[in-house]
Amino acid sequence: MAMALDEPRDGDMTKEIDGFTYLVNEDFMEKVKPIKVDFVDIGFRLSCGVDFNTGGGGCSGCGTTSNCCS
Numbered sequence: 001m002a003m004a005l006d007e008p009r010d011g012d013m014t015k016e017i018d019g020f021t022y023l024v025n026e027d028f029m030e031k032v033k034p035i036k037v038d039f040v041d042i043g044f045r046l047s048c049g050v051d052f053n054t055g056g057g058g059c060s061g062c063g064t065t066s067n068c069c070s
Contacts, residue, residue, distance in 0.1 A: 001032065001046050 008014060012023045017037075024035065032048040 001035075001048055001052065003037075003044055003046060 006023055008023055009025075011026055013026050013029060015022045015024075022037065029035065032050045035046065035048045038045045038047075
């Protein structure tokens with residue numbers, strides 16, 4: 001799972017928190033919720049309800065332009 005700059009599309013939900021607007025595809029959100037975004041010294045750390053590193057049911061390399069979790 002990754003973050004990238006993007007524009008809203010049909011099927012996206014938006015959430016504004018502390019001056020940041022987050023976009024998440026609604027279908028993807030249902031599969032991985034909850035999503036947690038933490039600000040760390042050099043950027044953001046994402047975590048969610050799916051462990052993508054286990055190899056069981058997840059995936060090991062979600063990019064910003066693909067949905068490998070469908």
